[in-house]
Amino acid sequence: MLKIDNLHAQIGDTEILKGLSLELGAGEVHAIMGPNGSGKSTLASILAGREDYEVTQGSITFDGVDLLELDATERAVAGIFLAFQYPVEIPGVSNINFLRTALNSIREQREEAPLSGKDFLAKVKACAQLVELDGKLRDRSVNEGFSGGEKKRNEVFQMAMLEPKLAVLDETDSGLDIDALRIVAHGVNSMRGADRSFLVITHYQRLLDHIVPDFVHVLAGGRIVHSGGKELALELEEKGYDWIVDAQATEQA
Amino acid sequence: MNEVAAPTQHAALAARVSEACSQAGLVGEPHAEALAALEAIDYPTTRQERWRYTRVARFLEVAPSAPADLTAPPAVVGNLEALRFTFVAGQYINGDVLDEGADGCFAGPVSLALERYPERLKGWSKSDFSTREWFAALQASAPQDGVCILVPEGKSLPRPVLAHHHMPDGVHVSQPRDLIHIGNNAAAEAILWSDNAAQSAGMLNAAITASVGDGASLSLEIVQDEPGSVHHMGHHHFTQGSNSKLTLRTATACAHWLRNDLHIVQDGTHADSTFHGCYLPNGRQFVDHHTRIDHAHPDGQSNELYKGLAADKSTAVFNGKIMVHKDAQRIEAYQSNSNLLLGEQASMYSKPELEIYADDVRCSHGCTTGQFDKEALFYLRSRGMTETAAHNLLVQAFLAEVLNGFRPEIRDHVHAVFSRRLGWN
Amino acid sequence: MSAAEENPLLDEFTRKEYEFGFTTDIDADKLPPGLNEGVIRLISSKKNEPEWMLQWRLDAFRVWQSMKEPDWAHVNYEKPDYQAISYYSAPKSKVPLGSLDEVDPELRATMDKLGISMEEQKRLSGVAVDFVMDSVSVATSFKDKLAELGIIFCSMSEAIQEHPELVRKHIGSVVPVKDNFFSALNSAVFTDGSFCYIPKGAKCPMELSTYFRINEAGTGQFERTLLIAEEGSYVSYLEGCTAPQRDENQLHAAVVELVAKDDAEIKYSTVQNWYPGDAEGKGGVFNFVTKRGICETRAKISWTQVETGSAVTWKYPSCILKGDGSIGEFYSVAVTNNAQQADTGTKMIHLGANTHSTIISKGISAGNSQNSYRGLVQIGPRARNARNFSQCDSLLMTDTSGAHTFPYIETKNPTAHVEHEATTSRIGEDQIFYCLQRGLTEEQAIGLIVNGYAKEVLNKLPMEFAVEARKLLTISLEGSVG
Structure with a gap:
C-alpha cells in the first residue's frame, strides 16, 4: 500500500532523512520509534506533503501512485490523513463547518455527491462518541482554546470522519494523561480494518500498550535502523535506543 | 485660535x-x-x-x-x-x-x-x-x-x-x-x-x-x-x-x-531597538512624544513602551509610528502606549500608527487611556494607606515597567520628582 | 520566476472578471457633462422640487465652489474632472409605476442578474427593496405593508414631494453641507436616494434594503440617504452597491444621514462591491462617501460594512453620541486586491455621559493594494464614564500589498476608558497546510480562514446579507496568497 524507498530529504541545507525505506501493507499498523531529532516528524510531514521539505532522492508510492507528484490536498483526497503533533488553531471557523467543507471537498474531488446535512450530522454524532468529544467542542472554532488532550481527540475525531486509507499519527500521545490516552487509543483501535493502515509515530512505548502494532521500526539518524515485532517496543522501553544506535554505528564503521 | x-x-x-x-x-x-x-x-x-x-x-x-x-x-x-x-x-x-x-x-x-x-x-x-x-x-x-x-x-x-x-x-x-x-x-x-x-x-x-x-x-x-x-x-x-x-x-x-x-x-538586518518613555504633565503643562521607527531591512525587532499620566489641566500627546518597508520581512514590532488621565480638564491625545508594506511580519500596538483602578485604590486604603500614599504607590506601579529600566539612581530621582510634583510625598 | 508563474491560482485570479460588470441598455435621460448653477436648476426642475430645495442646493453649490478638494496622505488617484461628469441620468421610462410589473424589462433583467429579483425578494425573504439605478429610484416594494405601521420608505425625490416638512427638518442636520468637499458637492447635485421614517415606537418588521448601481457611462452617482428613527423605534437597513465595468473612473459621492431619537436603534449594513478597476488599476469607482449618524439619549447606531469593491474608497461611517447612554458600533471588513486603495474607518464622537462605542475592523490586503484603517475616538469633556473598545486587525496576503492603521484617540475626560488594539500579520501558512491536509483546496482554505478571521463582523450582518458577503470575500481573494 505504501512504499518508501531510499528517501532523502532536507530542510534548508540540513539533510534530515538519509535513505529511509519502509513498506506498509493494507490493514497493518506500524510504529515508528526513535530518539528526538531522528526525523520522525519530518517523515510525517513529508507524507502529508508539507512544502518546507525538499526530497532530494528516493521515492514514495501509495497504492501504486507516485505520492511526491501530489500536492497536500490531492494526498488527502487519495486517503492520507495526518494527525498533527501540534494541531493548528483556526479562529472563527467552527469545527463542524471546517469538517463539512473538508469532507465535501474530498467527495467532490472524488466525484462523489456531497453528504446530505442529515447524513453528515449522523456521522458527526457517531464519530464524536468514539472519542467522547464534547458537543460544545464541535461548535467551537477549530482547536481554538482546546486543551492539549482535546486537540488530540479532535484529530482522531476528524480521522474518523474522513475515513482515510492511511493514517499517520504524529506523537499523538504527547501531552495526554492516561485517560485521554485510552480514549484516543480506543478511537484508533475501533477504526482498524483490513483496508486501513496506520503509521504510529511515538517516542514512548506506552501508547503501544494501547494501540498494539504489527511492526515496530527504529528511526535514527534519518534511516530505519532496526525493525521487529511488537515486542521490540518493550525492549526499547527497557534498554533505550542507544544499544541499537551504537550497534548500527559499529556496523557502519 | x-x-x-x-x-x-x-x-x-x-x-x-x-x-x-x-x-x-x-x-x-x-x-x-x-x-x-x-x-x-x-x-x-x-x-x-x-x-x-x-x-x-x-x-x-x-x-x-x-x-x-x-x-x-x-x-x-x-x-x-x-x-x-x-x-x-x-x-x-x-x-x-x-x-x-x-x-x-x-x-x-x-x-x-x-x-x-x-x-x-x-x-x-x-x-x-x-x-x-x-x-x-x-x-x-x-x-x-x-x-x-x-x-x-x-x-x-x-x-x-x-x-x-x-x-x-x-x-x-x-x-x-x-x-x-x-x-x-x-x-x-x-x-x-x-x-x-x-x-x-x-x-x-x-x-x-x-x-x-x-x-x-x-x-x-x-x-x-x-x-x-x-x-x-x-x-x-x-x-x-x-x-x-x-x-x-x-x-x-x-x-x-x-x-x-x-x-x-x-x-x-537583525537590528534590535528598545525604546521606552514616561511622562507626567500637570498644571497647564504640555508634553508631546512623537516617535517613529523605520524597519528598512529584514529580521529587525522593536519594542516600544510609553506610559504617562496627565493631571490637572495638562495635555499629553503620544504619536508612535511603526513603519515596515517593502521587503523588510520577518519584522517583529510591538508598541504600547498607556495613559492615566487624572485631571478633570486634562487631555490625552494618542495616535499609535502601523504602516506596513511587507507581509511576513508580526506587528501589533495597543493603547489604553483610563484612570486609577478604583478597586485597587480601595484595597490599599482598606489596608490603612492614605489616599495620597495609595496614589503614589499606584503611580509607581503604573510606571514601574518603564522606570525600572533606568539605573536605580535615575529611577529614584525621576520618581521623587513625580511624587513631589503631584504632592504625594 | 514571476509570482504568477509560481502560483497559477494567482494568475487565474488576476484575470477574473468582475462578476457584475455588465451594462444595461435602456434609454437614459442624461444631462450633458458640466456643473454650474444652470445644471442645478435643471436637476431641481426636472425633479419638480419646491423652491426651498433649489435654494438649499444653490447654497451648497456656492459652498462647494469655495472649497478645495482634499489631498490624502495614503490615497493616490487622479482627481476627477468635475466638469466632465454628467450630473443627471435617469432611466427614461419615467411614468409613475403602479406595480413591479411595470418596471422596464431590461431593468428587471439587471435586477435579476444582481440576484435581487423583486418577486423573489418579495416572496422569499421579506425584504423591502428600494432600487436605485443611476440616482433615480425606480421602484419600491412593500410600501403598503410598511404604511400600516406609519413607516415611510421611499425615494428621496418622492419624500421631497410627499413629506417636505420631514426632509426639510433633517436634511443636512447630521452632515452639514460644508462638512467636506464631497458632502457639499452631493448637497448641490444629489439626484435621488432613499428616505426612511420610522415613527415613534414602531419596530420595522423587515429589513429595508436598497441596491445602488452606477450604470450610465460618465455619470457620477450622488445619492442622498436620510433615515429618521423616532423615539423608541427600530430599523435595520441594508445597502448593496454594484457598478458595471468601465475603463474610466466613475465617481460616487454619497451622503448618508441617520437620526436616532431617544431609545431608537438603527442598524445600517452595507455590502459594497463597486467595480474595483482591472488588475492594473484602470477604471473602477471612486467611492467618497460621508456617512454619519446622531444618537440621542440611549439611542444606538450600528454600522456594519463589508467593502470589497471600488478603486479608491474613502469612507468613515461615524456616530455622534450626543445623548447620555447612547451607543455607537462599527464593524467593518475591508478587502483590497490588485491596485485598490481603501482608507476607511470610523469616528466615534462621545459627547454625552455613559456613552459606549465599539470598533471592530478587519482589513485584508492582497495583490498590490493598500488598505488603511483610520479612526477617531473622541471623548469630550462632558462625556463622563465613556467607554470605547477598538480592535483593528490587518491580514496581509502578499508582500506587495500594504496594511496601515491610523487611530486617533482623543480623551478629555478623566473617567473615560479607552482601549485600542491592533495587530498585523500574514495569513498563516500552517493554517493553510492544515486545511489542505484535510482535503480542502487552497481556494477553500483561504476562503475559510478569511471568513473565520472576519467572523466577528460577518455575524453582525442580517442573514441574507451575510451569505452574500461570505461569497464575496471568497471571490475577492481566490488565489491571492503571495
Missing part, C-alpha cells in the same frame, strides 16, 4: 534665535541644507498632520537674550560614577574629557571634537530632521555645543557619559547638539540630562544624533527635568546598523512645554 503665522513672524523668530545663539557662540558651521530648509519649510500649524495636537504659535513670542551668567549648576545624581560634562545654555562649561587619540575613544564637547577630530564627525552627524522640520532646521542653522561621544570599532567606553545641559534664569535660547558615534562591534552607555533654573524661560531647541554601527550597542538614558517655563523642542535621531542594539529610555520628569521627536532608522 488663529494659528496662522505670517512668514515674517517666524522668519523674525529665526533671526532672533540665530542672533542670540551667534552672540553666545556657535559650534561648527550651520549647514547649507538647513538654511535652505528653514526658508522652504512651512512653520508648523495644527493643520499639519504631524502638528495636529501641538501648538507652536507661542514660540513666535520668544525674544531671547544671550545669558550673562554661565555658572555651573549643581551636579545631578551625584552618586553616579560617570564621565561628566556640563553645558549651560549651549556653552561648554567643564567636564572629564576622555581622549584616547585618533584611534581611540573620545568623550568631550563637540567644540573640542571639531577641533581635534573634524574628520571623525563627517558623514553621519547631520540628522535628516534638519531638512524636514522647521525647528530642526533652525537648530542646525545655528548649532551650539553638546557632548560628543566617539567609540571606534571594537572598543567600549570605559565609563558611562553623563552630559548635563542647563538653562539659567532669564529668557534665553539654547540650541545644543549631542553627537554619538558607536563604531562596528563597539559599545557605550550614556545619560543625557537636561534641567533648568526655576526662573528660566525661552527656548531649548536641542538635537541628539547617534549612529550605532554593525554589531554595536548603545544604551542611552534621557532625563528631562525642567521646572522653569522653557519651551523645549527635541530632535532625537538614531541610525542602527546590522545586528546592532539600541536601548533608549526617556523620562520627561518635568517640563513646562516639551516635544520630543524621536526617529529610529534600522539601516541593517
